[in-house]
Amino acid sequence: MTKYKQIRIVLNNCGVIDPENIEESIARDSYMALGKCITEMTPQDVIKEIKESGLRGRGGGGFPTGLKWEIASKNHADQKYVVCNADEGDPGAFMDRSVLEGDPHAVLEAMAICGYAIGATKGLIYIRAEYPMAIKRLKIAIDQALEYGLLGNNIFGSKFDFNIELRYGAGAFVCGEETSLIHSMEGLRGEPTIKPPFPAEKGYLGKPTNVNNVETFACVPIIIRKGASWFNKIGTEKSKGTKVFALAGKVNNVGLIEVPMGTTLREVIFEIGGGIQNGKKFKAVQTGGPSGGCLTEKHLDTPIDFDNLIAAGSMMGSGGMIVMDEDNCMVSVAKFYLDFTVEESCGKCSPCRIGNKRLYELLERITKGQGVMDDLQRLRNMSNVIKDTSLCGLGQTSPNPVLSTLDNFYDEYVAHIKDHKCPAGQCKDLMKYFIIAENCVGCTACARVCPVGAITGEKKEPHFINSEICIKCGACMERCKFDAIIIK
Amino acid sequence: MTKIKTIADLVKLRDELQSKQALADSADNAESIIQIKIGMGTSGIASGAKDVMDFLIEALEKRNIEAIVSQTGDMGYSYAEPTISVKKPGKSPIIFGYVNVQKADEIIEKYIKRDELVEGVIPVNYHTIDN
Known part of the structure; x- marks a missing residue:
């Protein structure tokens, strides 16, 4: 008998019966x-x-x-x-x-x-x-x-x-x-x-x-x-049965899956999920939504169950699983989740209401290239205080995306702060568009497509982008037929 | 509908329904029939499952093919929505992904009429509670 990775217990009838009959x-x-x-x-x-x-x-x-x-x-x-x-x-x-x-x-x-x-x-x-x-x-x-x-x-x-x-x-x-x-x-x-x-x-x-x-x-x-x-024969010692996951993000087979507890992240992402889209490199997987954390390559062989995920700095959550590839900036990911938590915090207790907002502001500063190294310690301290003192599960878990990305992608934070660079090329404020003079033939196509008139130059002469005016929309790069425009 | 008052009533109803289903499924039987199910969870509907369902009902009737077309929940293959499952009498159901109206037409002409497979078949990749 073929051995499949999935067992449908919860989803047994889903997609089989007419739910209205x-x-x-x-x-x-x-x-x-x-x-x-x-x-x-x-x-x-x-x-x-x-x-x-x-x-x-x-x-x-x-x-x-x-x-x-x-x-x-x-x-x-x-x-x-x-x-x-x-x-x-x-x-x-x-x-x-x-x-x-x-x-x-x-x-x-x-x-x-x-x-x-x-x-x-x-x-x-x-x-x-x-x-x-x-x-x-x-x-x-x-x-x-x-x-x-x-x-x-x-x-x-x-x-x-x-x-x-x-x-x-x-x-x-x-x-x-x-x-x-x-x-x-x-x-x-x-x-x-x-x-x-x-x-x-x-x-x-x-x-x-x-x-x-x-x-x-x-x-x-x-x-x-x-x-x-x-x-209780299905699953691991402490987590029985199966878990349904909503597999989303940069994975080929996005969808609803149900696996026994104890299946590894690698099996889920690369076997059931069919690997990363467009042959890119796997970078991280976010489990547990805004309460969870980002797990990396080193966690891929961890069997998924309640306790293992917590030990790895994330959590099971309700079962969202978002896969990220090399083009995802982890600071931005943490910022995205904090943005969500700030929006959704009910405001009753101060650690969650004020603390998360401050965390968000620090992250925003870092993604703009205005962060300082002390911010990293500040992020960590504040995260721990929010975790310890918030009233409910929302605040107690909301710093997890920050803490787990700090643990697993510290270098990426440092690159934003010290080098003013976003390694994944996602933070717009840290990007600069340049024209390589040798490749530019002066066709003026980029200057014509630029919505803010940031590109100047004579016909048949190399052009120049004024980064003060540039809004980093990328229109010029798309239009250029000579690969003369690059992001630094 | 008489109400179910005892567990025996429920077992009786279930057995009746199951044997009716078995008749519809089996290969050589006057009551056997092609059964088509369309994945109509929110994601299926959002990617056009409703149009596919309308088309299938109309096209099958026009082409004189007897079949039951019904809706079902999310089959789980969000990347390939809309998905439909086609079960011919005596055969296992086959799930097709990326089904738009053209594809549905192709499935009727090739698979339903002539037993030829078309592209976009999603292989079964899970165990059920019974195996």
């Missing part, structure tokens, strides 16, 4: 796991099975799901809630969207199973309004499940009721953090609060609430159907 899901065993739980297992059995499977939260943190359910089940209240976190906000990540669009019933079924396990009768899906197709298909799926009696009251003739509603988010990154998410659902500002109390004690409307990510839920029905011992 519940019968196609049922033909592929949907809701069998819920039936099994309700008719053959006690809530404690369900929690035990999930604990034994070793399933850990796929939203990024990697908290054991079974343990989370157990805590929620032990808190007594007249009403509890199951919340599905579908607020996928990392730049370049689209796994959760694809699961919701391709196999909505898996998530609904898992939420009902969770409800049964922890004693909740209400489920809420917090989804960003930017995912209209996923919302549409979820609505259809909920209606069909109700029609077939697979959600609603007295499911499978038992006393168990479970209903699911949607809650829309406005697409704020911080609302992926569970306390912010809950506040947003309550109609308050999407701001985090200090834990404890954890949502499992006091969550939505002050009631015990269990929040899991889309992909975490999508693993649950299969664990129940096939058993914990089937699931």
Whole structure:
């Protein structure tokens, strides 16, 4: 049998069934796991099975799901809630969207199973309004499940009721953090609060609430159907099962992949991803979005799991994986992510609100060639303070892109500061366009195409670029037929 | 639709649906039929899957080819969107990438009518839960 690198567990039905037709899901065993739980297992059995499977939260943190359910089940209240976190906000990540669009019933079924396990009768899906197709298909799926009696009251003739509603988010990154998410659902500002109390004690409307990510839920029905011992054979010692990644960036086969935990970055990027576009050289891979870091050549053979990625200075995150080649400037990459975090910080705590802004300003200075060597120590110190003192996960992880690029690409920072050069040729402020006099025939093509009139010279004489005026648009270089224009 | 009240109801419905599917899949059967699925996640739609679906439905009807055309979620091959999967009775489904209207036409004329493969086939590169 051919040995493939991928196993599709979460994506089992994605791209196979019609997500708007519940019968196609049922033909592929949907809701069998819920039936099994309700008719053959006690809530404690369900929690035990999930604990034994070793399933850990796929939203990024990697908290054991079974343990989370157990805590929620032990808190007594007249009403509890199951919340599905579908607020996928990392730049370049689209796994959760694809699961919701391709196999909505898996998530609904898992939420009902969770409800049964922890004693909740209400489920809420917090989804960003930017995912209209996923919302549409979820609505259809909920209606069909109700029609077939697979959600609603007295499911499978038992006393168990479970209903699911949607809650829309406005697409704020911080609302992926569970306390912010809950506040947003309550109609308050999407701001985090200090834990404890954890949502499992006091969550939505002050009631015990269990929040899991889309992909975490999508693993649950299969664990129940096939058993914990089937699931925990896949993966590494401490990270079980598979992980879906959204492979993006400068890699040939951009797309959605699902690999067992423990697969190496090299296998993902060069075998499944088909290598780097246009035969360029691999430089780094960014995992975990704005909370993660950049890993390099030396990490390529690291098996991917929660703990290894953290040890390498990045994190699993929700599963975005952005591949970069030699043309990507790592200082600019760090700046890009900081720009995102500054924009998305809710502003509640000062380290994140002010600290990230200051980090961004330092990076901006460096990319403009105005940095000094002391800035590097300043970046590092400030990053550590932000990490240690921020209120929620957003601030606690936002300096990771800075720290990991400082660790792995220190020389690149130094080149920007000391030599005023961007080795990747991406920082516009550090580039200068020159005309090589020997190659220039004086055809005037560049002078005519220059939008700001920065190029002067007589016909049939070598031309000259006035770098004071030049805006570095590159139009002249494209037009020149004699390779006379270069970037320094 | 009668509601599912017991697990036996669900098993019965599932088995019925599965045998119906098996009939449609098998090679020699009056009910066997060509099944075409179009990857219609957000990324598929954004790269033109809707046009391909409309074209396929219309073209197959005009050319008197009986087939079921349905939508499905993201197949995962974002680099080759739109993607479609074509399953002829008795055969494994084949996934074609980079399918625009011209390509869809070529797939009908060559693969569906004459069993000739066209360029852009995406080989299976994963295990499923059953193997």
